[in-house]
Amino acid sequence: MPQDATVNIDVSKIPPWTAEYLTECLYKSVCNFFSVPENQAKFERWKRERDARRAAEAEADTTTE
Numbered sequence: 001m002p003q004d005a006t007v008n009i010d011v012s013k014i015p016p017w018t019a020e021y022l023t024e025c026l027y028k029s030v031c032n033f034f035s036v037p038e039n040q041a042k043f044e045r046w047k048r049e050r051d052a053r054r055a056a057e058a059e060a061d062t063t064t065e
Contacts, residue, residue: 033039
């Protein structure tokens with residue numbers, strides 16, 4: 001599946017026990033990922049860049065109106 005693919009999930013069809021299991025797995029994966037300092041640094045750099053891009057887009061939107 002391409003990285004930019006969109007997946008839509010109807011969460012109303014997920015049984016509660018399955019949702020709890022998925023949540024537990026996701027939480028463990030996130031904790032494991034962020035336990036590596038390089039991953040934390042990459043995330044923080046990505047977030048700064050994303051926030052700057054969004055701010056620039058918002059500024060461009062307000063100046064074109």
